[in-house]
Amino acid sequence: MGEFLPIAVRAYTEGSRPARPAKTRPRSARAVRRWRAPERVLVFDCESETGAGQTLTFGSYRYCRFDEGSLELVEEGLFHADDLAVRDPDGFAALVSYAREKELPLHPRRVFVDRVLWRCAYRARAWVVGFNLPFDLVRLAVAFGEGRGRYAGGHSLVLWDYEASDGRRLEDRYRPRVLIKSIDSKRAFISFSQRRDPDPNDQIPDEEDLRQPGEAYCFRGHFLDLRTLAFALTNESHSLDSACRLFGVEDGKLEAAGHGVISDAYVDYNRQDVRATANLFEKLIAEYQRHPIALRPTKVYSPASIAKAYLRAMGVAKPLDRQPDFPRELLGQAMVAFYGGRTECRIRRAHMPVVYVDFLSMYPTVNTLMGSWQLITAEKVEPVDVTDNVRELLERVTLEDCFTPGFWPQLLTLVQIDPVGDILPARADYGENGQWQIGLNPLTTDTPLWYSLADVVAAKLLGEGRTPRIIRAIRLVAVGEQRGLRPVQLGGEIVIDPSADDFFSTVIEQRRRVNGRVDLAPVQRERLRTFLKVLANSGCYGIFAEINRQELRSRRQDITIYGLTDPFTQRLGTVEEPGEYSFPPLAACITGAARLMLALLERLVRDAGGSYVFCDTDSMAIVATPDGTPTQDGADTTGAPFRVLSHSEVDRIIDRFTALNPYDRELVPGSILELEEWNFDPQTGERRQLYCHAVSAKRYALYNLDPDGTPILRKPSEHGLGHLMNPIDTGFENRDLAWQVWQEIVEDALSVGRARP
């Protein structure tokens, strides 16, 4: 003790002028609805060399009319790299022969972008559709530059060029560039840049009732990456193959006939990929159109985009638009109090028997318990000083109180405390490696800090009953109800009235109710269940915490920073803009409440004399064997010896959480803490022993052992592997990198001998 460790807190920032004025204006739903959806679709797919450069070899396209939900082919064709005849004469010859035999047009890349891409994507404003579209667009580029403005950190691709009089090829400035900025592996912003001298037809806006060219209008393209749309609809990362199977595309992806060598089979494979992509487009658009939301599919980047569109459809006002005078100081204090989900590894690098439990829809559950929906639909949110009330509450609060649903609504409160050895989240460079991570530790600071009340209650429960010193407490009180709230049909099937229903509990309950709906086909039930799960998870927390970093670059401006201290101003080149439904006080309380839920679980495990290997936001791997027999000696990261619970002791802990079930018990019976599926044998339904090997927070594997002691992986975490390019050759059947890495780690830990490939 006595060590000094710097900690960091977040802040709320506000520029002296909006970084993106257009986005700060309230958008009218009507303006979005008026958008005229394209009636043409260009689908294409590129094949590339297998080397690191992944240079274009050839590709194929389908240009179609899109009418009444189905595609009608206008032209199908092939294209190839401009230099393919020189680089790969045999491949080129095979391609020419194939095109002749199948009577398909075959264009060099240069002609393809000019005759097909330019005319279809820009002149006819077709959807440009692909699966992992940025990859294919980059294959077509002849040069690139750095993105600017919204695309800072991304690239601008040159697709169109011309031959100058001296024979050099120069960029055609009368054609746009294609701008791409990746958000992550599943999502990217893609658009056309401005171009010189557009003709009047190209300046007619997309809105249905606007006919006249607008001089300021710039057509940005309708780029639709189906990988992104599939992710937004399912919250799962998909390959073309898995997306086709999930959405019922009958004419799906073929097995690759061998990448790299151009042959008839390889061209067949590529053409089938394009057909499958086109078929998937029909299915995904049909699925998307079930949602009564006014959002272009090309603007959907995640499930949160859909959740926000639903809030708009229900007429829920954006919190900071609704209350533009909400105290900035309190927003700053809420950002100080804001931490993400709690993740922690207590027992490292040990083969531990566990029972793996998780909470039923953690964030919707704590929202329902706290009554957050009233705050979201309130006419205004009033910050009320409740310092005395909270001091009294903290003096007397017990573990039992926290298992009373009526306790939770008062947790919509932020408190300023003077931490003295209290167990609280703190953001610090624990490893002294420049990485700021969040840990839950005994914390003493010179400066008072802001936390959610839930965090402070958790500190008392985990900290031997010591009551943290409260300086100030501010409760968020809902006043009145917004005007203009209106019912919507979730997924086109379930009516929800934002005035009468709690959005969060309704979504969870309706998800259970779907199981018994005989009016829906099994595939529709599954689709609706998936959608409700995605909506529940995406609409209950992240959108209230959304903060977007904007690079101002040369447009540096004075930024006011609200947070730990009095506000101050600094001239900066970046600003953090709140997202559409961002409301930091609510976000801080939601994640704080989730951490309290986990703290309750930790306390029950500890009180029962148990240990846990890790916890991760809404789940915990509790060390347990069927009869509580220890399997080994050792100590966790706090120095406490391993302690083992029996399965029945874990079951009793699970039962305690039945009291906090806020849902209709007929639809959602029992406890909100559940045994995960991996604890059971899928064949017999009987409980089986699960094991866990964890190396750090969020990096763990759950597995069983077969009779000869070889681990059978059930759930390997992928955290920490996402930045790596998969080194496993595409020809191997199992290319799941996380699976293979964890299999090696666990087998090494267990010293299981196995021949390495």
Add this chain to the structure above:
Amino acid sequence: MSGDPVGNDVRKVRRARRLGPDAVCVRCGVRDPVQLIRAGRSLLEEHHVAGYVNDPALTVVVCRNCHAELSEAQRDDALDLRFRADKMSLERLEGVLRGLAEFFALLAESLGGWADELAGTVTRLDRDFSGWRENS
């Protein structure tokens, strides 16, 4: 088979964009974008029913062919389409009434044609599908 299906289709899309959805001539009902187009000029045009000088706001959207016929009829009917600084509102009102009368007369003629066509259809139905009255 067309030599350039993409080019042909793109041309139609761009023409439709300029016309907008549900483009139709109010007088003759022509919807075919090909018939509505005229290179270098606007595609559907606004006809000033009473002449621009008499009432610039009183317009209807018509195709190029109908616009030509309607304008010719205004001239035949001696509607004063010239701008005069001393033109009084009473004179403009006269122009409005005359223009409307001419327009309604042409519209009546057009509607009469539609009615005749409808009557012919009913006659043919009675002759060829005698049971159609019971089924409708």
